[in-house]
Amino acid sequence: MLKRLFRKLRPSSSGIAMPTQTIIPRDHHTVSRKRISDNALKVLRRLNEGGFESYLVGGCIRDILLGHHPKDFDVATSATPEQVRGLFRNSRLIGRRFKLVHVQFGREIIEVATFRADHSSAGGRKDKSKVADSGRILRDNVYGNIEQDAIRRDFTMNALYYTSEDFSIHDYTDGLRDIKQRKIRLIGDPVTRYQEDPVRMLRAIRFAAKLDFEIEKATAAPIRRLAPSLGDIPAARMFDEILKLLQAGRGLKTFALMQEYHLFQPLFPATHTALESDPYYQRMIERALHNTDERLRQHKPVTPAFLFATLLWGPLQACRKDIAAQDIPPIPALQQAIQVVIGNQSNHTTIPKRFGIPMREIWELQDRLPRRQGKRAAQLLEHPRFRAAYDFMLLRCEAGETELQELCDWWTDYQKVEEGDRKQMERQVAPAKRSRPRRRRRKPSSNE
Numbered sequence: 001m002l003k004r005l006f007r008k009l010r011p012s013s014s015g016i017a018m019p020t021q022t023i024i025p026r027d028h029h030t031v032s033r034k035r036i037s038d039n040a041l042k043v044l045r046r047l048n049e050g051g052f053e054s055y056l057v058g059g060c061i062r063d064i065l066l067g068h069h070p071k072d073f074d075v076a077t078s079a080t081p082e083q084v085r086g087l088f089r090n091s092r093l094i095g096r097r098f099k100l101v102h103v104q105f106g107r108e109i110i111e112v113a114t115f116r117a118d119h120s121s122a123g124g125r126k127d128k129s130k131v132a133d134s135g136r137i138l139r140d141n142v143y144g145n146i147e148q149d150a151i152r153r154d155f156t157m158n159a160l161y162y163t164s165e166d167f168s169i170h171d172y173t174d175g176l177r178d179i180k181q182r183k184i185r186l187i188g189d190p191v192t193r194y195q196e197d198p199v200r201m202l203r204a205i206r207f208a209a210k211l212d213f214e215i216e217k218a219t220a221a222p223i224r225r226l227a228p229s230l231g232d233i234p235a236a237r238m239f240d241e242i243l244k245l246l247q248a249g250r251g252l253k254t255f256a257l258m259q260e261y262h263l264f265q266p267l268f269p270a271t272h273t274a275l276e277s278d279p280y281y282q283r284m285i286e287r288a289l290h291n292t293d294e295r296l297r298q299h300k301p302v303t304p305a306f307l308f309a310t311l312l313w314g315p316l317q318a319c320r321k322d323i324a325a326q327d328i329p330p331i332p333a334l335q336q337a338i339q340v341v342i343g344n345q346s347n348h349t350t351i352p353k354r355f356g357i358p359m360r361e362i363w364e365l366q367d368r369l370p371r372r373q374g375k376r377a378a379q380l381l382e383h384p385r386f387r388a389a390y391d392f393m394l395l396r397c398e399a400g401e402t403e404l405q406e407l408c409d410w411w412t413d414y415q416k417v418e419e420g421d422r423k424q425m426e427r428q429v430a431p432a433k434r435s436r437p438r439r440r441r442r443k444p445s446s447n448e
Contacts, residue, residue: 117144
């Protein structure tokens with residue numbers, strides 16, 4: 001039987017009742033030290049030796065209970081960030097909105113956070129707490145105890161605390177029950193919690209797709225109405241969230257949930273318009289996400305450049321068409337369209353240059369792939385972005401551009417044959433039609 005400690009519900013300084021604590025002893029749960037990082041256990045031990053409370057918390061405990069292998073390990077402690085920093089020479093303070101300590105062991109980072117409390121405990125100090133008029137938390141460095149920390153977390157399944165002192169799990173929000181029932185449930189009032197951080201809506205659907213959980217009814221109810229509030233989130237943060245959503249192995253299902261809950265439009269408004277105008281773009285994105293999921297299952301690399309090239313292909317075609325209608329030649333029209341589309345999207349999700357440049361090259365090569373006679377084919381094959389551009393062309397064909405089939409087959413064969421056969425293939429290619437007649441050079445007169 002679970003050891004349940006019923007603490008008398010007492011109001012905190014904010015008037016919020018503290019939760020009831022359930023302690024699950026070691027012999028009643030499946031979290032084994034063998035499945036926990038040795039470095040995470042070292043952090044817990046040193047914090048305890050320093051006189052501080054410390055627990056593993058969040059996704060690592062949830063994932064072990066579900067039989068998954070955690071990607072990382074997070075620690076919650078009563079020590080302040082400065083005190084944590086003093087205990088670990090191999091650590092650094094990060095963050096301003098939410099101050100944390102990263103303790104580094106080679107390539108592994110253990111993230112350590114101080115117990116948080118309700119913002120009414122800040123006493124008006126703006127260096128500790130700052131909340132926008134919309135309710136969004138701009139700074140969250142109000143420290144408290146473990147009970148206060150538990151009700152400040154987002155979902156019940158992420159509010160389980162594991163201690164290395166007796167290897168028990170402390171549950172303050174019935175998170176273990178929700179894991180068993182495979183439910184995603186927000187802690188507290190859903191509207192308030194989403195207003196505090198609208199990204200929680202994205203986290204809800206990401207966990208639903210990743211874990212195959214159901215979003216509890218009250219947790220799901222306000223999402224569609226509050227979806228536009230994602231527009232208030234800094235674009236740089238949203239880029240990282242997109243990668244977590246669509247490049248974590250369940251991208252196709254996540255994309256469907258984003259559309260179901262109206263969360264895709266605030267992140268990609270131009271793409272949303274393209275999807276409504278032509279189902280071809282929907283098929284293209286779905287196929288790209290399916291391929292990405294398969295590559296991740298096979299432990300093959302994926303790049304955000306390809307994903308964003310697919311997501312923004314519809315807006316690029318619409319913009320290029322509008323620019324070309326102004327009697328601007330194809331190549332300048334493409335270059336201008338690329339600038340406009342990337343600029344507009346960067347207002348919603350920043351695209352770092354290390355991904356933006358390859359994305360541009362994938363798009364630009366789509367116009368060059370049909371021009372393959374003579375030495376051009378060999379030169380294109382050596383281009384560092386050729387393979388991504390070739391895969392992108394195959395994706396376009398699969399999504400509905402069947403007129404590309406002959407070109408796709410040609411490039412597929414060209415990559416397989418020997419050099420001598422490649423030259424024969426190059427000679428057999430008919431010259432690509434120019435979109436505009438070449439201007440004749442004026443012959444100099446005899447007087448020149």
